[in-house]
Amino acid sequence: MQVDSLLCTATCDREAAGTVVTFTQDSKITVFQPQSTMEAAISVLVAQFKAYAGKDGSAQSLSKEEFQKLVSDQLPNLVQLGSDPQAVDQLMNSLDENNDGELTFSEFWQLIGKLAGKQGAFH
DSSP states (O other): OOGGGGSOOTTOOOOTTSOEEEEOTTSOEEEEOOOOHHHHHHHHHHHHHHHHHGGGSOTTEEOHHHHHHHHHHHOTTTSTTTTOHHHHHHHHHHHOTTOSSSEEHHHHHHHHHHHHHHHTTOO
C-alpha cells in the first residue's frame, strides 16, 4: 500500500472548532473531527507558504524575494540574519535542490525540518 493512499487530500473541508458533517450527492456521509494540534500546525505552514508564494504569481513556489519576506516576517527568532539578503540567498541556495532559483514546498519543508530539529534538540 502506498503512503499517499493513506493520506487525506488537502481539499478536506475541516473546521478547528467542531465536527463537520458533509453530505455528498451519492448520499455518502463524511464526518471530520476537529483538527488536532499537529494538523492545525501543518495547515498554518501550508497556508503561510501559499500566501507568500502567491505574491509574485505562482503559489507553487517561493521566489528569492518571497522567501526572504517569509523568513524575515515569520521566522525572525529561528533564522539568524533573516533580514540579511546575502544570508537568505545563501540559505535559499542550500535548499534549492534543482537550482531553478525558486523553492517548492518540498524544498521549503527541509528548512522547517531543520528548524524543528534544532528547536527540539534532535541531532
